[in-house]
Amino acid sequence: MDNEVEKPLLSSEEISRRTLEMAHEITRDYQGEDLVAIGVLKGAFVFLADLVRQVELPLEIDFVAVSSYGTDTMSSGVVKIIKDIDLNVTGKHVLLVEDIVDTGLTLKYLMGVLGERGPASVEVCALLNKPEARKVEIDVKYKGFDVPPLFVVGYGLDYAERFRHLPYVGVLKEFEGRNELS
Ligand code: IMP
Numbered sequence: 001m002d003n004e005v006e007k008p009l010l011s012s013e014e015i016s017r018r019t020l021e022m023a024h025e026i027t028r029d030y031q032g033e034d035l036v037a038i039g040v041l042k043g044a045f046v047f048l049a050d051l052v053r054q055v056e057l058p059l060e061i062d063f064v065a066v067s068s069y070g071t072d073t074m075s076s077g078v079v080k081i082i083k084d085i086d087l088n089v090t091g092k093h094v095l096l097v098e099d100i101v102d103t104g105l106t107l108k109y110l111m112g113v114l115g116e117r118g119p120a121s122v123e124v125c126a127l128l129n130k131p132e133a134r135k136v137e138i139d140v141k142y143k144g145f146d147v148p149p150l151f152v153v154g155y156g157l158d159y160a161e162r163f164r165h166l167p168y169v170g171v172l173k174e175f176e177g178r179n180e181l182s
């Protein structure tokens with residue numbers, strides 16, 4: 001099945017090097033604060049697991065799930081929460097952890113929803129960023145890598161629920177040469 005994926009766009013070594021740098025920035029920025037890392041399911045589960053293990057601070061972890069990529073929510077900009085967080089974030093510093101920021105609609109919505117719950121702050125940490133695909137402005141405080149507007153898989157990212165377990169990020173061969181899936 002690996003032969004359906006182009007050679008790594010980002011190798012596992014590159015990813016772990018960058019993840020460590022991001023974790024150091026987070027450790028520096030949130031000293032003495034109440035930090036809650038919230039992973040956006042399912043894609044962020046691998047990145048969140050690697051990231052938080054390098055953050056040298058006490059922190060809480062939770063997850064949120066939203067309606068998935070490729071539905072009509074994309075064009076309408078309406079995102080739905082399928083699974084909400086369990087923790088109370090009032091007075092705490094929220095760090096939303098995402099696999100990739102594409103149009104920005106998912107994070108825009110989540111930042112709005114969580115922002116209404118009285119957190120001390122809401123920021124975003126995303127492993128990947130597709131600047132060309134952005135539809136709404138999003139301030140991504142911690143950004144791993146900018147990637148071209150191609151459909152990428154691996155390291156948590158899927159295509160029809162496949163490839164999430166690959167330790168690297170690669171471009172799906174089927175979509176090579178095409179500009180965008182959505
Ligand atoms: P946004 O709301 O358009 O920013 O969408 C973000 C979500 O779409 C991400 O959390 C991913 O789950 C999914 N997504 C966007 N681009 C890709 C990609 O290239 N590969 C896999 N999933 C993607």
Ligand code: MG
Pocket residue numbers: 040041042043044098099100
């Ligand atoms: Mg996602």
